[in-house]
Amino acid sequence: MRIEQEMIRVQNLKKSFGSQEVLKDVNLTVKKGEVAVLIGASGSGKSTLIRCINFLEIKDGGEVFIEGKSIDPKKDDLTQVRQKVGMVFQHFNLFPHKTVLENIMEAPLVVRKPNKEELKREAIELLKKVGLEEKADVYPASLSGGQKQRVAIARSLAMKPEIMLFDEPTSALDPELVGEVLETMKQLAKEGMTMIIVTHEMGFAKDVADYVAFMNQGRIIELAPPHEIFNNPKEERTREFLNRVL
Ligand code: ADP
Ligand code: MG
Numbered sequence: 001m002r003i004e005q006e007m008i009r010v011q012n013l014k015k016s017f018g019s020q021e022v023l024k025d026v027n028l029t030v031k032k033g034e035v036a037v038l039i040g041a042s043g044s045g046k047s048t049l050i051r052c053i054n055f056l057e058i059k060d061g062g063e064v065f066i067e068g069k070s071i072d073p074k075k076d077d078l079t080q081v082r083q084k085v086g087m088v089f090q091h092f093n094l095f096p097h098k099t100v101l102e103n104i105m106e107a108p109l110v111v112r113k114p115n116k117e118e119l120k121r122e123a124i125e126l127l128k129k130v131g132l133e134e135k136a137d138v139y140p141a142s143l144s145g146g147q148k149q150r151v152a153i154a155r156s157l158a159m160k161p162e163i164m165l166f167d168e169p170t171s172a173l174d175p176e177l178v179g180e181v182l183e184t185m186k187q188l189a190k191e192g193m194t195m196i197i198v199t200h201e202m203g204f205a206k207d208v209a210d211y212v213a214f215m216n217q218g219r220i221i222e223l224a225p226p227h228e229i230f231n232n233p234k235e236e237r238t239r240e241f242l243n244r245v246l
Helices: 046-053 076-086 100-111 116-129 147-158 175-190 203-206 228-231 236-245
Strands: 006-017 020-031 035-040 060-068 084-090 162-168 193-196 211-216 219-224
Touching: 006 046, 006 193, 020 046, 020 193, 020 219, 035 046, 035 084, 035 203, 035 236, 046 060, 046 162, 046 193, 076 084, 100 116, 100 147, 116 147, 147 175, 175 193, 175 203, 203 228, 211 228, 211 236, 219 228, 219 236, 228 236
Parallel strands: 035 193, 035 211, 084 162, 162 193
Antiparallel strands: 006 020, 006 060, 211 219
16 A cells, blocks of 8 residues: 655745745655655755755745645744755765764764664664674764765664655766766665655666656656656756756
């Protein structure tokens, strides 16, 4: 049976920076286990949209529902929301003076306050999951970019999020390191993680996305399963964008 629980709903979302309207009326729903890929030109609002979903940016209008609950950034505990909604950025921002294992344990130690031994076991499991078990005790400086990003993914998973947001997780990587990070994300998708992924990796989107949302100047102007978006886009602007990037 297909689970239809709604994990994220963005409704009439608006966000401006100064006089610039960056999100103009965005609607998006992601159900449990679905993978939504966001594509669009630079400056179209992709990062702002996902940052509004975990309240790194605060919306000016509209609603953000997490697991069916409308979140009010003035009243609700945003730390709790961000625990549910993990995020991985283009730049990994690992703590340089902490080992890989310590990086993964840091946030749950502070926020979840569990038993330290148990937490360590969990962290090692997560390292296995991202294929870096043997790197537990090294410092980030000795890792490749792809390995750092996989540690960043493990670190985010350590908070046991229900939803994962990715903002161009492979854009800063040398081309030969992109595949290993995409593979890790693909594995997460297979395990049923609910995800919103901003990426320019169209092959990955074709393989993994349940649907692809094309953003243009602050709006999602086309949303469809990948085979439709890539083979038969309805909007001229989607077609133009894809012609440029494919
Ligand atoms: P994308 O991720 O699609 O490239 P962004 O969401 O980063 O787009 O940016 C959309 C627009 O909002 C851009 O014009 C960008 O310059 C502007 N913008 C983003 N963040 C800020 C900010 N913190 N302050 C001012 N302008 C911003
Ligand atoms: Mg961006």
